[in-house]
Amino acid sequence: MRKISTFSKGGVHPADRKDLTCTKEIVRLPIPEIITVPFSQHLGVPAIPNVKKGDAVERGQKIGDAAGFISADIHSPVAGKVLEIKELFLPNGMKAKAAVIEVDQERSALTGKIENDWTQMDPQEMVAKVKDLGIVGMGGATFPANVKFTVPKGKKAEYVVINGVECEPYLTSDHRLMLEKGDKILQGSMMIAKMVDAKKIIIGIEKNKPDAMDNLERLIEQNSYPIEIQPLKLKYPQGDEKQLLKATIGKEIQSGTLPIDIGAVVSNVGSTFAVYEAITNDKPLIERVVTVSGGAIKNPGNFLVTIGTPIQTIIDACDGFSETPDKMIAGGPMMGFGFYDLQTPVMKGTSGVLALTKKESIKGEQSACISCGRCVQACPMGLQPTKLYKNIKKANYDTAMAMNLLDCKECGCCAFICPAKLPLVQSMRLGKRMSRKKK
Ligand code: SF4
Ligand code: SF4
Structure with missing residues (x-):
């Protein structure tokens, strides 16, 4: 393992509160009776619906077509019938179209898995799969993964840096994935390296996840994978690409440039797992792990949730609220978005759902700037x-x-x-x- 490192400029140390869920294994939630699938679950222009009211859909069927370069296809997470295409507000305040689907539970049940041998596939075929299956960054940015994995002419990828930092307080879904799906994440990292033709793979993990580091180290050693683990000091926002790259490869992205300009491609742990499932199992991005936490949740935990599931359903899976929450947040407390409507659906970028008590969300009285710097x-x-x-x-x-x-x-x-x-x-x-x- 390498020497512990971090980024140099700025940063803060919020209390991480990860103890609420970091030991909670991922539990698969049943598919609800009705789901709502937004056509805007990625950075860039919303996908264009290709289904209408009354249409029957299959699990994994493409129901929205990417509408531009920075856009992503949307797939139906279930088999069932489209009840309506409606408009709704997303937690980020944007209005988007969404398909409301009545679920056919029997036809939505998981069936036998396809097992492709990725070592026999060529990189272009792999990137095409990632695009066709709607994979986007799952750490919150939701940037279409195929765009990231297409190295522009004249550029060269030297490093693949896997973001296992999860520096937002409360969130532990990536931590659990590294413990429970470690080998798939490592293979997903090697798939990305193959797609972008990079020779070095580094996984950055903050030191509050020693069990995740040990698990990945053990798997790397057992399988002789060409991957290094970079332990990182605790500091927010180390999960941001700029800070992560400084901390792991010692290089800095300049204003207005991208990681590829310094020879790097970054993928977070959740997206890397989704890449593995897309390439190996032909699985679109139709479910994800969500941390449900905060002092107002009775039994916080980590859940594998069908995209489109109302947040109310996952709150119910935690036995509801222990007290009326002062604030609901989709994502982490530092960069997430406050929301009120518990019918809001889980989306590709929903890393967490937090119900914070008054004490946890207290902001204090606003006053004039005292120029403290x-x-x-x-x-x-x-x-x-x-x-x-x-x-x-x-x-x-x-x-x-x-x-x-x-x-x-x-x-x-x-x-x-x-x-x-x-x-x-x-x-x-x-x-x-x-x-x-x-x-
Ligand atoms: S929110 Fe913007 S201005 Fe504030 S610390 Fe972060 S990058 Fe700087
Ligand atoms: S009081 Fe003013 S200078 Fe001090 S942290 Fe707030 S905005 Fe910055």
Whole structure:
């Protein structure tokens, strides 16, 4: 194992609260009677529905066609009948079309698995499978995986870096996957290396997951896999590509460039497992592991959930709430999105569902900026959050853009550390939206 490392600029140390679920094995939830499958579950333009009310669908059937380069196909997670195509609000505030499907439980049951031998497949065929089966980044960014795995002409991938960091507090789904599906994740990593023609594979894991590191190390040794484990110090937002690459390969992505510009392709653990299942079993991205946690959940846990399952169903699987939650979040507490409607469906990017108590979500009274500079120290992108906030507040969007507002990852480090409890991340989001609108 390599020497422990981390990134250098900024970062914070929120309490991780992973103890609530890190020992909870992944439990498969039954498919509900009705599911709702949004056509926008990825970065980029929504997919275009190719089914209509009354149509019968099969499990794994493509029901939405990718509508652009940065878009992804959508598949039906079940067999059944389309009841309607409706519009709904997603936790990120976007409105999207969705297929409401009445489930035929018998026809949706899991059947025998296809077992393709990936070592006999050529890289283009593998990338095509990843595209056709709608695989996207599952750590939250939901970037279409086939785009990542297509190295542009003139560029060269030297490293595949697997993101096993899971630095968001509460979330443990990747941790559990590394413990329970370790060999498949390692094989998925080698598949990605084959697709992008990279020679080095490194898995970055924070040191609060020693059991996951040990498990992967053991499997690597047993099978002589050409993979290295890079232990990392605990620091948020180490799971971001920029910080992860600095911590694992010591190289930094410059503003406006991509990992491939420094010879790297990054994939998170959940996506790597989905890549394995797509290539080996021809399985589309129709289910995922979700951590359900927070002080207001009676029995927190990790669940394998059919995409489109209402969040209410997974809350019920945890025996409901122990108290009325003060805040519901889809994703982690630092970068996730607050939502109210418990009928909101689980999507490809739903890494967690959190029900936080008042004590956990307490923000405190907002006051004026005291110019302490803590947000500047904490910003991993080297920005000046306080100045950006003040300019956005005054609608000086051009000035904010000139101060590299677009480099903001919305990681929340500045808001976390701010003693004045200013809504810095919301302000960055507003600034970006208004600048785009103006453009
Ligand atoms: S949210 Fe943006 S401005 Fe704030 S710390 Fe993160 S990158 Fe910096
Ligand atoms: S941390 Fe908050 S109070 Fe301190 S300078 Fe930044 S915005 Fe102002």
